[in-house]
Structures are given as C-alpha cells and as structure tokens.
Amino acid sequence: MDSKSGFAGTVAAFVPVLLVGIGLWAYFGSGVRWKIPDRSVHEASLRSLSVPAGDIGRANGLAGARDNASSGAPAVRKPSIEGAPPSNDMPWEDPRAPVSPPSRGALREAVERGGKLYASACAWCHGMDGRGEGPWASRSATSVRDLTIPEKFVARSSVQGTVPFEADIYRTLRRGLPGTAMPSYRNLSSDDLWALVAFIKTLSSDYDDPVKAPKEAYVPAGAPEERDMQLLLANGRALYLELDCARCHGEDGAGDAAAGLADSRGKPFATADFVSGGGRFLCGMSPRDVARTILIGMPGTPMEPYVENLYGVGGDPRGMPAESRAAGDRKVLALVAYTLKLVEEAKRR
Ligand code: HEC
Numbered sequence: 001m002d003s004k005s006g007f008a009g010t011v012a013a014f015v016p017v018l019l020v021g022i023g024l025w026a027y028f029g030s031g032v033r034w035k036i037p038d039r040s041v042h043e044a045s046l047r048s049l050s051v052p053a054g055d056i057g058r059a060n061g062l063a064g065a066r067d068n069a070s071s072g073a074p075a076v077r078k079p080s081i082e083g084a085p086p087s088n089d090m091p092w093e094d095p096r097a098p099v100s101p102p103s104r105g106a107l108r109e110a111v112e113r114g115g116k117l118y119a120s121a122c123a124w125c126h127g128m129d130g131r132g133e134g135p136w137a138s139r140s141a142t143s144v145r146d147l148t149i150p151e152k153f154v155a156r157s158s159v160q161g162t163v164p165f166e167a168d169i170y171r172t173l174r175r176g177l178p179g180t181a182m183p184s185y186r187n188l189s190s191d192d193l194w195a196l197v198a199f200i201k202t203l204s205s206d207y208d209d210p211v212k213a214p215k216e217a218y219v220p221a222g223a224p225e226e227r228d229m230q231l232l233l234a235n236g237r238a239l240y241l242e243l244d245c246a247r248c249h250g251e252d253g254a255g256d257a258a259a260g261l262a263d264s265r266g267k268p269f270a271t272a273d274f275v276s277g278g279g280r281f282l283c284g285m286s287p288r289d290v291a292r293t294i295l296i297g298m299p300g301t302p303m304e305p306y307v308e309n310l311y312g313v314g315g316d317p318r319g320m321p322a323e324s325r326a327a328g329d330r331k332v333l334a335l336v337a338y339t340l341k342l343v344e345e346a347k348r349r
C-alpha cells in the first residue's frame with residue numbers, strides 16, 4: 001500500500017462514523033426541541049423578558065417576583081396586557097373554545113411568545129416562577145394559584161390526582177374565575193391563549209409524568225328536564241341534606257357554616273358561599289359545569305369528589321351496568337337542579 005491509497009482508506013473508513021454521528025445529532029438534537037415542557041426554552045424566554053437580569057439571577061434563575069422597593073424598580077412591572085372581568089354568563093365548558101393546541105412544529109415559538117405574554121399579563125399576580133407570589137398577590141382576596149402544581153387546578157375535566165387537559169386551562173384563561181381576581185382573557189386571540197397554555201406547561205414537570213396524565217372524568221350527558229323539575233328538586237334537596245352539603249354550604253347555600261374554612265395560605269375560598277352575588281362559580285354555572293364540579297370536586301379545597309356517594313362505586317361509572325349508572329345520573333341531575341335553585345332563590349331575596 002502506498003501512502004496515497006492509505007489516505008483514501010482512512011477517509012473511507014471515516015465516512016460511516018461521520019454518518020452515524022450526523023444521525024445521532026439529527027435524532028437527539030432536534031427531538032429535544034419538540035418536547036414540552038422544555039426548560040431551556042422556558043429559561044431563555046424568561047431571560048428575554050423585560051425583567052432586570054439581577055432579579056431573575058438572584059434566586060437561581062427563576063425567582064418569584066417581588067415588590068423590590070429597596071433596589072428601585074419592582075421586579076415585575078404592572079400588567080401591560082389587561083384582562084376583562086371574568087364572565088359569569090359564559091359556561092366554563094365553552095363550546096366556542098377551539099380544542100386543538102398549536103402544531104408540534106410551532107410549539108417552541110408558542111412557548112417563547114407565551115412567556116412574553118405571561119410577563120406582561122400574569123406575572124404581576126402569579127409571579128415570574130408561577131408560584132402565585134407576584135407583587136400583587138397579597139392584595140388578592142383569595143390565594144393566587146400556584147401554577148407549578150397543576151394537580152390543584154380546580155377548573156378541569158380530568159379527575160383529581162391528574163393534571164388538567166390543555167383545553168381545560170385554555171377555557172379558564174378565556175373565561176376567568178368569577179368571584180376572584182383571576183381575569184378573563186377573552187380579548188386575546190386563540191393563538192395567544194394557546195401560547196400561554198404552552199408556556200404554563202413549562203412551569204411544572206408534572207405534565208410529563210405519565211402517572212399524572214389527564215384522565216377524563218365521567219359527567220352524565222344531558223341537563224335536568226323542565227317537566228321532571230318538581231321531582232328532581234325534591235330528590236335534590238334530600239340528597240343535599242343526606243350528603244351533608246349543608247355542613248359547609250349551609251341549608252340555603254349561603255355557606256355560613258364554612259365561614260372559618262381557609263386554604264394552606266390562610267385565605268378564604270371564593271365560593272363556599274355559593275349564593276351571594278347571584279352565584280359566581282369558578283368552574284361554571286351551566287348544569288353540566290355544576291355536575292362536573294360535584295363529581296370531580298375542587299382539588300386543594302375541602303370540596304371533595306362525590307362520585308362514590310352518588311354512584312356507589314369508587315371507580316369510573318363508565319364501567320357500571322347501564323341501569324345503575326342511570327340511577328346515579330338521576331341523582332347527579334337532582335343535586336345540580338337543587339344547587340342551582342338555591343342560587344336562583346338567593347337572587348330573588
Ligand atoms: C389580578 C391577579 C391575576 C392575574 C393578572 C392573573 N391571575 Fe391567574 N389567578 C389569580 C387568582 C387569584 C387565581 C385563583 C382564584 C381562586 O381560586 O380563588 C388564579 C388562578 C389561575 C389559574 C388556575 C385555574 C384553576 O383551574 O385553578 C391559572 C391557570 C391562571 N390563574 C393563569 C393565569 C394566566 C395565564 C394569567 C395571565 C394571562 C393570569 N392567570 C393572570 C389571579 C390572577
């Protein structure tokens with residue numbers, strides 16, 4: 001072998017190594033970018049925000065926002081994107097909400113844009129790190145939600161112990177949480193709302209945990225029928241007393257019995273009194289919304305899921321014989337009808 005062919009041989013031997021290298025880079029290098037949550041994107045978008053670098057750096061990259069009186073400007077500025085008052089009339093399960101998130105290819109841009117929107121609209125209350133300790137949080141009557149614990153979001157169609165669906169968060173952003181400081185962002189485009197959802201998902205790794213993957217709760221189809229109303233209301237009242245809803249909500253729904261209830265931050269709950277103000281339900285006031293709330297409960301609050309009491313099974317009513325499931329459905333509708341009647345009656349007083 002002369003030196004020339006020796007060189008060619010070395011190059012030829014190197015080609016497969018090079019190809020494998022390119023393959024590995026293409027697979028891992030680009031694959032990571034499509035995953036959500038993507039912390040590197042999240043941190044990059046935080047760094048690009050209009051927050052003094054020191055404030056982010058000080059508490060290890062993702063500090064909670066604070067009123068930073070000593071160093072002059074506050075760490076998080078007042079919102080430049082204002083929400084609207086939360087809408088009491090809009091059902092939470094808003095059929096107008098498009099339920100398809102952005103395409104996977106667009107996800108990276110969505111997270112970046114969502115991060116900027118978050119800083120201009122949400123961080124004031126929720127804090128830059130999402131822990132619910134923004135500069136304004138102490139002024140909120142109820143605790144500002146910790147967005148790093150999605151298991152405790154209350155407006156959801158997934159069962160407790162799982163994270164909410166993306167569409168659940170979307171609906172809440174669009175409608176707001178009536179009776180609390182959480183505004184409605186229905187003035188934002190659906191692209192912007194999905195960008196916010198994509199960003200919120202970077203605040204917790206729970207969205208990646210297969211054990212916590214959202215599992216759809218069972219909710220009976222159909223609303224209480226007008227012609228059955230007298231019977232439904234009578235049954236509903238009996239159930240309301242039997243299940244001891246009055247223990248917290250009072251016999252008339254005014255919640256006096258629950259006056260002392262407080263959350264882990266010592267703040268009251270918005271709707272233990274669910275009749276004042278004509279009813280402002282966090283999770284919606286349509287019969288289907290109320291049925292969902294009663295069956296799923298509200299994580300992080302004393303409002304428990306009532307699926308076992310109403311269907312007699314701990315698991316999923318979908319697995320029950322049709323007849324016993326229908327009996328449970330009737331109980332749910334009765335309880336819903338009675339609950340909504342308490343609100344109606346209070347409005348007339
Ligand atoms: C003025 C303060 C304020 C602003 C601004 C605000 N929020 Fe909230 N948010 C709250 C409060 C308070 C709650 C909890 C209400 C309660 O349950 O009492 C909340 C709850 C939430 C929840 C939890 C919903 C659930 O089902 O539990 C999400 C998600 C959320 N906010 C996202 C956002 C996003 C995204 C923005 C910006 C686009 C935003 N918030 C702006 C105060 C605010």
Ligand code: HEC
Nearest residue numbers: 243244245248269270271272281282283284293301302303
């Ligand atoms: C141990 C106390 C407790 C019991 C018992 C209880 N609830 Fe609740 N419930 C609460 C609290 C606290 C809230 C408010 C949570 C919040 O605002 O974050 C609530 C909220 C609600 C809401 C308003 C939901 C919303 O979207 O804002 C409805 C409706 C409701 N409960 C119905 C019932 C019914 C029906 C029963 C009986 C089957 C019942 N509750 C039993 C504590 C209780």
